[in-house]
Amino acid sequence: MLDKVLLSFGLDPSHHKIEPFGSGLINYTLKVTGNGEDYILQKINSSVFKSPERIAQNLTLLQAYFKTTHPDYLFVGALPSLKNDLLIKADDNDYYRLFPFVKGSKTINFISKRKEAFEAAIQFGRFTRMLNDFDAEKLNYTLADFHNLQLRFDQFKQAYQNADPELLEQAATEIKQVYDHYNILQSDKQVIADKEIPLRVIHHDTKISNVLFDKDLNGICVIDLDTVMPGYYLSDVGDMMRTYLSPANEEETDLSKIHIREDIFADICKGYMLEMGDILTETEKKYFIFSGKFMIYMQAIRFLTDFLNGDIYYEVKYTGHNLMRAKNQFDLLNKYVRSEERLNQILTQV
Numbered sequence: 035m036l037d038k039v040l041l042s043f044g045l046d047p048s049h050h051k052i053e054p055f056g057s058g059l060i061n062y063t064l065k066v067t068g069n070g071e072d073y074i075l076q077k078i079n080s081s082v083f084k085s086p087e088r089i090a091q092n093l094t095l096l097q098a099y100f101k102t103t104h105p106d107y108l109f110v111g112a113l114p115s116l117k118n119d120l121l122i123k124a125d126d127n128d129y130y131r132l133f134p135f136v137k138g139s140k141t142i143n144f145i146s147k148r149k150e151a152f153e154a155a156i157q158f159g160r161f162t163r164m165l166n167d168f169d170a171e172k173l174n175y176t177l178a179d180f181h182n183l184q185l186r187f188d189q190f191k192q193a194y195q196n197a198d199p200e201l202l203e204q205a206a207t208e209i210k211q212v213y214d215h216y217n218i219l220q221s222d223k224q225v226i227a228d229k230e231i232p233l234r235v236i237h238h239d240t241k242i243s244n245v246l247f248d249k250d251l252n253g254i255c256v257i258d259l260d261t262v263m264p265g266y267y268l269s270d271v272g273d274m275m276r277t278y279l280s281p282a283n284e285e286e287t288d289l290s291k292i293h294i295r296e297d298i299f300a301d302i303c304k305g306y307m308l309e310m311g312d313i314l315t316e317t318e319k320k321y322f323i324f325s326g327k328f329m330i331y332m333q334a335i336r337f338l339t340d341f342l343n344g345d346i347y348y349e350v351k352y353t354g355h356n357l358m359r360a361k362n363q364f365d366l367l368n369k370y371v372r373s374e375e376r377l378n379q380i381l382t383q384v
């Protein structure tokens with residue numbers, strides 16, 4: 035079946051090797067290696083992205099905008115098939131698309147050097163800056179209410195009501211944590227009610243593997259544009275806090291390895307502000323550190339909800355995987371909250 039998909043893009047399957055690639059939890063990503071160009075082939079998870087054509091429409095709009103306003107920016111959009119379609123519906127009824135594999139680029143899965151965090155923050159800030167004059171509301175919402183914390187909380191409560199009592203018992207500590215940090219939800223509602231927090235074009239998935247680097251670790255561009263849609267800058271900065279600050283990521287089971295790297299925090303601030311410092315409103319800036327609490331809390335709730343629902347959303351590799359991820363994220367959240375005063379000091383110095 036994948037052969038047929040390759041053929042529809044004009045690629046000869048007998049001259050290309052296909053192997054799984056990357057660490058995404060939602061879409062299924064493959065690398066296609068040939069004797070000349072290489073590609074990324076991706077199957078869209080249709081139970082998550084129910085209207086993949088909304089993604090394709092967004093990418094087409096953005097590509098055209100970049101072409102006229104920032105022709106030098108490397109915009110990694112999907113390649114057209116022989117019939118000029120950006121999405122191919124395969125025999126399994128799933129949608130596939132093909133991207134170029136950018137020559138000389140590399141991705142990394144965790145941050146080991148300060149420069150990586152700095153360059154990534156520049157790239158995500160630059161993306162939103164370059165689209166500052168683009169009317170964000172022209173874009174489709176590819177996932178409705180994706181970063182709506184109230185909704186995530188409601189979904190958690192629903193899962194709680196329907197959950198197997200045994201799962202509730204196993205997750206008792208984490209369930210309590212949801213309520214211990216309820217003030218984050220209250221602050222978020224206040225932020226959004228505040229008209230000075232504008233909708234912008236936001237990436238919504240700023241993990242480090244979504245940045246392409248050159249061999250000298252300079253950022254080239256951002257990738258994985260499925261969740262590019264109108265949103266608040268808190269999502270992008272917050273997800274960098276969530277995924278860059280700790281040397282151990284959300285998969286870590288030894289929680290003693292989780293800690294907040296203050297130097298990386300400074301790099302995120304410097305890099306993002308270099309691009310967005312003149313654009314963000316004073317109100318937005320006040321919530322810079324809050325963004326981390328918002329995103330870590332939301333991700334903890336999402337993992338916990340999926341555990342209570344019996345693992346229907348995130349790919350899991352072992353029993354209790356989502357609960358472990360929720361424990362990890364609550365541990366990160368508690369450490370982040372404890373560092374807040376120190377982070378504020380650093381923020382005023384950069």
Ligand code: GN1
Pocket residue numbers: 057058059060061082239258261284333
């Ligand atoms: C999912 O599949 P991936 O890794 O790109 C999720 C993000 C979460 C992340 C947690 C569409 O992203 O929101 O932060 O897992 N994407 C979707 O690892 O739900």
Ligand code: MG
Pocket residue numbers: 058239258
């Ligand atoms: Mg993604």
